[in-house]
Amino acid sequence: MSFDVNQVRAQFPILARKIDDNPLVYLDNAATTQKPQCVIDALVEYYTQYNANVHRGAHRLADEATKKFEAARDVVAEFINANKREEIVWTSGTTESINLVSHGLAQYLQPGEQVVVTEMEHHADLVTWQQACAKSGAKLVVVPINDEGELDLVAFDTALAQKTRLVAFPHVSNALGTVNPIALLTRIAKEAGAWVMIDGAQGIAHESVDVQALGCDFYAFSAHKLYGPMGMGVLWGREELLKDWPVWKTGGEMIATVTYQSATWNQLPYKFEAGTPNVGGAIATARAIQWLSEFNFAEVQAHEAALLRAATDRAMDFQGLRIIGSAEHKAGVLSFVMDAGHPADIGFLLDRQGIAIRTGHHCAEPLMNRLGVPGTARASFAIYNTLDEVEALFDSLKKVQMMLE
Ligand SMILES: Cc1ncc(COP(=O)(O)O)c(C=O)c1O
The missing domain is CATH 3.90.1150.10 (Aspartate Aminotransferase, domain 1)
Incomplete structure (x- = not known):
């Protein structure tokens, strides 16, 4: 039909x-999308039928909640064609996803290196990298746009001639609507040896995304701009990078072993999911994705x-x-x-x-x-x-x- x-x-x-x-x-x-009834129903069903904390419960509700929570991760992985489900980290939104990456990046960045962004960044994809650079002594380079709001590709290329640790850009500009040529930008950045993070907040509902085909390293988005619930987001990262990426929030669930003096970290993706997750939010996010995928x-x-x-x-x-x-x-x-x-x-x-x-x-x-x-x-x-x-x-x-x- x-x-x-x-x-x-x-x-x-x-x-x-x-x-x-x-x-x-x-x-x-672009600020937030409305939610179809099936997404609202998924939230209501969770809270009325099987609300429980995930992973550690010894009872039926916890088992059901855990299965649906983890199945939701599979739905996201398939939606963006992630290589592995372990590469899908639940976050509270694009902002938190970028913070997770920039927090870890600060530990890799060296003085003399640079992070490259664009003039069309949302504050979430600008202030985060400013902070990482400020902590590490690296330089933040901002690639200009033309008056139409398109990225200057020559300047992008030129910027990457200097030692660049990471390049970040929006899939789609929230202020201008510009769709960036993300596959091309990724290729240029990878050829220069940089990691690539795509801010997909405005891209995910309007463009199809295949992270493996793109060849980027990180892709972030928010569920609430994708007909899903508030307070829920995704960070996708390549397993080779994420497995060694520094942890940021610490607490329950993200640990493997703990003594009074030290701790070791859980496997992916849990090492980045400290504390009780937004279980209903994850399940409703998957419902939104399934709903959109039916078209x-x-x-x-x-x-x-x-x-x-x-x-x-x-x-x-x-x-x-x-x-x-x-x-x-x-x-x-x-x-x-x-x-x-x-x-x-x-x-x-x-x-x-x-x-x-x-x-x-x-x-x-x-x-x-x-x-x-x-x-x-x-x-x-x-x-x-x-x-x-x-x-x-x-x-x-x-x-x-x-x-x-
Ligand atoms: C391009 C872009 N990046 C990041 C964000 C931040 O998203 P959130 O507030 O859902 O974390 C937005 C939100 O409008 C955005 O448009």
Whole structure:
């Protein structure tokens, strides 16, 4: 059966909500996506039927919870084509996944080495590496973008001529929507002998990911941007690296043996999963992945591309509105500024009409400075958005413009 957006929408209870008397038009998907009923049900089922702590229990509930928790790991491994299930580490989100890697990296980094990032980083993929460099005396090199919001590949190549320990870049920019050529960037970085970490927060719901084909070393994402629950994320890392990677959080579950004076570490992935995990969150994450995987992904991508194309066309015809980020390859995001007023005012007035967008620097303050804007208004699209909603956005923006002028 071909892609039917109305059938998709029917699975998201929140989309039936009204904001005052207006139907909700939810265009803040880059911040977080809404959740289909089956994901909500998976959480409810866990808490009502088999809530228990995992791995150590001697009873039925613990056994069921453990089996489903570990089966969820298999679902993630298959989804991104990891070589082994042990390479999937549960985290609280992309931010924690990057922190896990950067914390360990600080112990490898030497003065005279560098970490390479891009001008389009989210703070989660910038401040973390700043800290690793500050701790170790290594240098942070930031590769520029052009005015369209595309990475300068020549500068990327040039940066890698210096001894580079790790290169980090976003799969998709949350502020601009730019889809980076991650396979190419990975190849160039690997040829230069660097480790590669991809921030997949905005990529995972819109692009298919095969970590083995990519050849990168780490890939991070958050479940809540993938129709899954809040507070849940994944770090995928290559086993050869992860097995020796320094532990960061310590406590229960991540140990093999403990004396009063010392401890040894558990095997992968548990050495990175200290304490009680978010069991229901992991199970609901797997449910979200299974739900998304039931679609023909090419059709999902075509639907989202049509939304972005329609929004871009409307934006280009809109007097007094300027698109921020016009890369050739974009996914899911339309950032813009308007002569009529500040992005915060635009967001406020759209909300009055039931339209949810995001405004501000989108956790990419240096990028906003680079682009010379205080922030942008950002509409971001997901599988359940419709062309009518794109029309509603621009009809409402006309009213906003009249109110502000
Ligand atoms: C590109 C990018 N990286 C990292 C993050 C951080 O994700 P989280 O807050 O889920 O950890 C985000 C969140 O918006 C993002 O868009």
